[in-house]
Amino acid sequence: MLALAGVSVAFFALPFAGLIWRAPWSKVTDILSEKSVGTALWLSLETSLITALISCIFGVPLAWLLARVNFPGQSFVRALATLSMVLPPVVGGVALFFSFGRRGLFGQYLNDWFGIRLPFTTAGVVIAQCFVAMPFLVLTVEAAIRQLDSRYEDAARTLGASRLYVFRRITLPSIKPALVAGVALAWARALGEFGATITFAGNLPGTTQTMPLATYLALESDPEAALILSMLMITVSFVVLVGLRDRWLGHQRNDLVS
């Protein structure tokens, strides 16, 4: 058992070792101060944070619906809401393109009626990221709401509290750790989004070229920059995951015991 587990650890660790070994550490500051890198980095942060916010606003009510309301077709809706987690992101991008693209099923009306164009815009990047990242939040929060004893919500309702008030005062405080974890997971997933973004939003520097896209392109033109950009993203993701574990998942464990 231990040996097999050790193989797993090695399998996850070795690629990073290779990366660290090959990274041109002396040029770090030069590459990071390049304007195109800075632009991509800021665009990534901006879009992924907006994605996290949107996922929160729309994902939490969806999670509540799936966990607490029984309605016909519930399992179908749950499958639909989490489909993009298992779909190749490129497929998601293609689907978005034919739905919300300029000639897409809905995109043409968005364009004709409201003058809204999503493909090849920063808004398109956010849409692509939401499509793949929101399910992480929905699943995390839904599981947390399910684990709550719904009788506390019943008790609150008998005291005259509306569904919204019950959610705000009873449900939300109890699922805070899971909500934070869900938001962070969705954010990290959005930060690393590649396939759906490049398919739906394209690769326009300053508008739609996020860090993963920049990294991929740099691999052909400037492999050293690709290495540094990769290191940067690994650092960010790693910090998020470690931080999650200690700050929030740890607290959640304690809550369950007490």
Place this chain on the structure above:
Amino acid sequence: MTTHFNFSVTQGDFNLKIDASVNDGEVLAVLGPNGSGKSTLLRLLSGLQQIDTGHISSRNIQWDSPTDDIFVEAQQRRVGVVFQDYLLFKELSAVENVAFGLRAQGVNKATAIEQARALLQQVGLSEHLHKKTPTLSGGQAQRVALARALAIQPHLLLLDEPLAALDVATRQTVRRDLRRYLSSFQGAVVLVTHDPIDAYALADRVLILENGQVMQIGTLNEVTAHPRSRYVADLVGTNLITGHASGVTLTTSTGITVVLADQADGDVFAVIKPQAITIVTSNELTSSARNTWPGVITDIDRSAERCRITLHGPLPLVAEITAAAVESMALRIGDEVFAVVKATEVEVYSR
């Protein structure tokens, strides 16, 4: 003013059908074994669940009436509930728990806290206002739960096994206090319990619920004098016999005959109080006015001066005799004895 409920609801293969009412100022105890539908009744009355057919109304306002397409949700009914394990909000202090209902209805924070403080004072908890609820003792938590339910000034108060979570020592004092609070409550009270002592101490009327059906409803005296099921007879601690009467003879379904003092006819119940049964060790000659049945002692329950003897035989009985009599006859579990009952001690009433 009255709360009426007359409804039927089906969950899987369990059917709950109740027709009853409870007046303002009255405490109705719902007694029944586990799985009899007591908790479902409370969910229906509080509006957490809908009935299938019938109606529930309170003070002439329809709460639930499927034929009229009326369903008032829990948050819109004036129903206070004290849940079995209280369900106090863990993140909130005692006073915040009590203020919760007022806050939810839009009362400003200062007013709500002030009212909650006054209510907690009434139940003797003014020293624990700001304690987080998990640190309260069982008795304190029960009183916070009661104050929280009363804070919304309910028309109907529901108590779900309010004393079951307490240890025996606390239960007595909390029961006494609860009696005091309930007597000053203006609205109607439905108390669900499986403990007859709660019903004795707190209720004006009792509803016996068995397997989703109302077996009996009436004052405590009515129900205990004339039990209509084995469950009630056991609760009361009396012997219930079911059979068919003709003249001065009652015949049970197993063919046992019971001599009666007065004429009776048709399907009847009969009760024999345990105190009315004499135990003898040999089948002496008995007069025709006497009933004698053989039995084997399966249990002897001693409490101070009296002993309850459980007899297993053609007619299972519980007899209550003095400890001195048990001693003098040297009764032991497994002894074969006879139960003797005067015909005048058999009380018959129709089924």
